[in-house]
Amino acid sequence: xxxxxxxxxxxxxxxxIAEEMNANLVRTGYSPNIKERRDCSCxxxxxxxxxxxxxxxxxxxxxxxxxxxxxxxxxxxxxxxxGDAVLLNDPFRGGAxxxxxTLVSPVYADPESEDPELVAYAANRAHHAxxxxxxxxxxxxxxxxxxxxGLRIPPVKLYEGGxxxxxxxxVVLANVRTPEERRGDLRAQQAANETARERxxxxxxxxxxxxxxxxxxxxxxxxxxxxxxxxEAFPDGTYEFADVLDDDGRGNTDLTVRASVxxxxxxxxxxxAGTAAQTEGPVNAVFAVTASATYYALRCVTDPDIPPNHGxxxxxxxxxxxxxxxxxxxxxxxxxxxxxxxxxxxxxxxGALAQEVPERVTAAGQGTMNNVTFGGTDPxxxxxxxxxxxxxxxxGGRSGLDGMDxxxxxxxxxxxxxxxxxxxxxxxxxxxxxxxxxxxxxxxxRGGLGLRRDVQVRDHVARFSLLADRHTHRPYGLEGGExxxxxxxxxxxxxxxxxxxxERIPQKSVHELPPGTTISVRxxxxxxxxxxxxxxxxxxxxxxxxxxxxxxxxxxxxxxDPEDVID
Numbered sequence: 001x002x003x004x005x006x007x008x009x010x011x012x013x014x015x016x017i018a019e020e021m022n023a024n025l026v027r028t029g030y031s032p033n034i035k036e037r038r039d040c041s042c043x044x045x046x047x048x049x050x051x052x053x054x055x056x057x058x059x060x061x062x063x064x065x066x067x068x069x070x071x072x073x074x075x076x077x078x079x080x081x082x083g084d085a086v087l088l089n090d091p092f093r094g095g096a097x098x099x100x101x102t103l104v105s106p107v108y109a110d111p112e113s114e115d116p117e118l119v120a121y122a123a124n125r126a127h128h129a130x131x132x133x134x135x136x137x138x139x140x141x142x143x144x145x146x147x148x149x150g151l152r153i154p155p156v157k158l159y160e161g162g163x164x165x166x167x168x169x170x171v172v173l174a175n176v177r178t179p180e181e182r183r184g185d186l187r188a189q190q191a192a193n194e195t196a197r198e199r200x201x202x203x204x205x206x207x208x209x210x211x212x213x214x215x216x217x218x219x220x221x222x223x224x225x226x227x228x229x230x231x232e233a234f235p236d237g238t239y240e241f242a243d244v245l246d247d248d249g250r251g252n253t254d255l256t257v258r259a260s261v262x263x264x265x266x267x268x269x270x271x272x273a274g275t276a277a278q279t280e281g282p283v284n285a286v287f288a289v290t291a292s293a294t295y296y297a298l299r300c301v302t303d304p305d306i307p308p309n310h311g312x313x314x315x316x317x318x319x320x321x322x323x324x325x326x327x328x329x330x331x332x333x334x335x336x337x338x339x340x341x342x343x344x345x346x347x348x349x350x351g352a353l354a355q356e357v358p359e360r361v362t363a364a365g366q367g368t369m370n371n372v373t374f375g376g377t378d379p380x381x382x383x384x385x386x387x388x389x390x391x392x393x394x395x396g397g398r399s400g401l402d403g404m405d406x407x408x409x410x411x412x413x414x415x416x417x418x419x420x421x422x423x424x425x426x427x428x429x430x431x432x433x434x435x436x437x438x439x440x441x442x443x444x445x446r447g448g449l450g451l452r453r454d455v456q457v458r459d460h461v462a463r464f465s466l467l468a469d470r471h472t473h474r475p476y477g478l479e480g481g482e483x484x485x486x487x488x489x490x491x492x493x494x495x496x497x498x499x500x501x502x503e504r505i506p507q508k509s510v511h512e513l514p515p516g517t518t519i520s521v522r523x524x525x526x527x528x529x530x531x532x533x534x535x536x537x538x539x540x541x542x543x544x545x546x547x548x549x550x551x552x553x554x555x556x557x558x559x560x561d562p563e564d565v566i567d
Contacts, residue, residue, distance in 0.1 A: 002215045007222070010203065010215040011307055014053035017199040018042050021124060022055040025192040030184030031129045033388055036421050037414045039127040041065065042192055044200070046216040047118045049073045050310035053219075058125075060342050060411035063292025065102065066310065068094040069123050072104040075155035080118070082111035083162030085190060087172075088155040089131070091146070091286040092330045097338040098150040099127050099138045099388070101186070103158065105193040107200045109209040119209050120216075122196030124189050128182055130386035132175040136375015137388040141249050141467040141508040143282045143333040151175040159190060177375065177384045223311030228266035230302040231315055234356060238262040241351035242274070243364075245325070245344055246472040248281025249336075249508030253472075255279060255325055257344045261352040269317040270294050270349060278328035281508065282467070285337030285345065290326040291318045293342045293411055297349035301360040336508075339369045339390070340469045342411040347476075354478055359399045363447055363527030364475035365409035366393025368487065370523050371467040372455075374513075378427045379459045387426045389417045394440050394448030394484050394526030396475070402539070403448030403526045405435055405548070422455075429456040431497065436485070436522055438549050441474075442557035443481030443528020444535050449548060450487060450523040456497075462513045470524040471507040481528030482557065492518040532558050 002010070021042035029035045041057035049069050054062045071094030072086040085105040089095045095102065102125045108116035131138045133150035143149050156168050169186070173179035203212055242258040258274035278284045285293075295313055299306075306312060320327035325341055328334065347364050354361040370391035378385045390412050395404040408414050419430045432454040441447035457464075466489055474483035490502035494516025502520065505511065513519070540560045543549040551562040 002211060002218050007215055007218050010207065010212065011219045013203055014044050014219070017044050017196050018053045018055040020199065021122065021192040021195050022057055024195045025124055025126065025188050028188040028191050029126070030181045030188065032417055032421050032425050033129045034126055034185055034188065036417050037389060039414045040124060042124040044196060045069050045121040045123060047120060047213060049121065050220060052216045052309050054308050058413050059296040060096065060289065060292055060338060063295040064096045064288040065123055065125055067288035068102040068125070069104050069121055070094060072155045076157065080106040081161055082108045082116055083159060084157055085159035085193060086155050087153060087158040087168070089153045091334045093154055094288060096286065096289050097335045098131050098133070098152060100125050100338065101128050101131070101189070103189040103193055105197065107197050109204045117209050119204060119212060120200050122193040124192045126185055126189055128185055129388045130177045130182070132177070135373060135465045135510060136177055136386040136463055137373025137465065139335050139371045139373050139388060139465060139467055140282065140510065141465045142510045143335060144250065144280050145331045145333050147331060149282065149333060149335045158186070177386050219307060220309050220311035223307045223309050224314045226306045227302060227312045228315050231263060231268055232266040234263045236263050236265065237356065239352040239355045241348045243344055243348050243351065243476070244473055245283055245341060246469050247508065248279040248283045249506070250279070250281040252279050252281065255283065257326065257341070257348050259348040259352050261349060263356070267315045267317065268298065269319065271319040272324065272326045273321055275321065275324045275326050278323055278325055278332050282333035282336040283341050284325050284328035284332040284334045285341035286334055287320055287327045289338050289342050290320045290345055293345035294318050294349055296411065297346050297353065300350065301353050301357055336467050339371050339467065343367045343369065346410045351476065358479055361478065362396035362398040362403065363441065363443070363478040363481050363529045364484070365396045365526045366450060366470060366484065366524040367475050368393070368469040368524060369412045370487065370521055372521060373465045374426065374428060374455070374457070374462050376460050376462040380427060385426055387428065390414060391451060391453055391521055391523050392416060393450040393487070393523035394475070396526040397441065397443045397445035397447045397481055397529035399529060400445065402446045403440060405440070405449040406451045407448065427458045427460055429458050430454065431456050431518055435548065436525065437547055438553040439485040439525030441477045441482040441484040441526060441528035442532040443477055444530025444532065445528065446535070446543065447475070447477070447481070447484045447526035447528045450485065450525040452520060452522045454518055454520040456518040457513045457515060459515050461515065463510070464513050464519060465510045466505065466507060466521065468507040475524055475527045477527035478529050480531040482532060484525035484527050487524040488522045490520040492520065
């Protein structure tokens, strides 16, 4: 047992390690997806493979990463040596989807000794802009099995004794469209884990390996006690909620995701019985992703100051029936499960909890990551390129506050790709980037606005994929709030853009784009919270002045005449 002061110092030291790992990963990464969008996550684990600390990164990564660490430990326990690092991305062996490559490194005390002592694991996960597959960017909206989605990597050693395993690296690089970018991002991931190794050694030197291991256990136990205390304050009972994915891109529509949340004392059980069977298209979410989204939703309604680690998860039981879109059997296509179905899992768990603690829950956010990929040959130097990004939308209204406009919501916590970076790194042009007025659901507290982002292909033929949702079913409101506006997407041939003569395209589709083609993605707004009749007229005035709503919307949604609120 470590004394309270020492425990707090070590806890904060572990959190700092994870944050420094991530800072170095972002700083040394090669691709805009990591350097600019920060689509990566870092965490520190104890020698038992349980998470001790995490950086404030991607929720969908962090709740799922323990499954990857467990897979790496299962594959190589007893054969690890100082300087080793295990690479994996197999969704059915601890991964999430193939573009997310996870690197797991054991950390030893006295690594130069004859009998080094294992004290921790450092792990990070980064979304690589391409890992092969049928579509540049490796987020194919038309995939029907995992083999089409890219290179599938079971746990393998990428580093042994500090040296790269050249054969493994060669296999990876031979199967991707942008090998030098992949090489650079993998080196950045290794650098992040080396950062953790150095900082853990500092802790070992200060406290000793045995006391440090005890502190790791105490930190997790502390988080568990605080999480159980939060849950015990909730009324016991079972709360149910269901929502749907619009489609799977293969003609299968209204795919139900259903959650039953049972609070019993200081524990909670989330059961996804009644959820749709796994489907042909790429929206199946492996169990690690479903668990990650569930953990995240429970964290949202409990004390945010509880240190995030394995202890937070102990009171949470997740039951996801095998063979469903929240726990598919291989070789299901899963790339969109991590991206889209994770968002719907969050929506339904929060929707169930809203029946119990509505003041702690937001209305539905945009409910999609709006995944966009462009790929082809860059005419500037005849090299292949692969561009991937997710696009922001509305964040749900909540008790006392409007939803945020144009942000990445829930399971996505990335930034955007700045226009200047996008146009410099890729043969693409951004023609428009703006909020969508009136897209936030009306309420006492308005839902956040979606975005419009129009990207044009320049001087080459590109292959484009869109993988999105909420184009049919709108994000729900809460406590009388209205739903947010659904998303949509259009294609404009060269010369048609100025005339506004575009063709609406499916939200899950792949296209060959001639030079000059523009794709316009309009992301969903979010649901409102509370009765729109209770909205402060001054808030309506501010929205009108800032162009967030139109005069027509002010009258229709709030019964407010703009002439009465604007001088």
